[in-house]
Amino acid sequence: MSTPEIGPVLQRRRKAEGLTLGQLAERSSVSKSMLSQIERGQANPTFAVLWSLTRALGIELADLVDGAVPASAGGTIEIVSPHAIPEMRSPDGQCRLRIFSPPQMAGMTEWYELTVEPGGVLDSSAHAHGATEHLTVYDGVLTVTSGGASERAHAGDTARYPADTAHSIANLGEAEARALLVVAYR
Incomplete structure (x- = not known):
């Protein structure tokens, strides 16, 4: 079995989305020079980079390795399976x-399902100036x-509370707690 040619697949998908190397670098937090090297087959990306x-291109890792790239998402519905979350x-x-939340929303609006075991505490450092969190408790x-x-x-x-200061969410009860957590940046 040969090594998958990831570079050309990434390049086709990037171009199908109408993105420059710079725009994909911004979306993915992967440097423009690294992207260029990956597309040309001159670098082997780590799992974290892949x-x-x-996530930035809206494709599954399996599709990337198999060489399949779905068509651009214009006018389509994207279904993300549980194992891909x-x-x-x-x-x-x-x-x-x-x-x-989709990767392209990072730093704007992000949403999470939060599960906290009894006695668990989610401590967070201050987010960007003006950031707020909205926590809707489902259970507990x-x-x-x-x-x-x-x-x-x-x-x-x-x-609803400021998130541009140190903050925490704690489960002081005896049962698991679940919530929807939305982080909004200005």
Whole structure:
């Protein structure tokens, strides 16, 4: 079995989307020079780089490796299967964030499914100036702390608070809590 030719597939998809190397670099956070090297087959990208590129282009990693590139998304409906939803966990494993927002929305509006185990705390550093978070609790009770204030949000409640300061979301209860977390940047 031969090594997949990723560069030409990436280049075709980038051009089909009408993107320059610079625009894809901005969307994916992969440098323009690295993109150029990958497209020309002069660099072997890491998994993290491939993940960033596939998310920025709206294609599946399997399609990239197989060489298949779906047509441009103009006028189509994109279905993202559960296994393709990226997930992050807190260092202690008690908080899980599933990233539902598309990569091109990063830094504008991002939305996540948040699951917090009993005793779990999601601590966050300050986001960009003017950023806010909107936390809608589906199950359980979550305690939100931001800017020295602290409030409990129960199932059905939405907490809105500044996220441009250190903040946290904690599950002080005895059952798992689930919520929708939206981060809005100005």
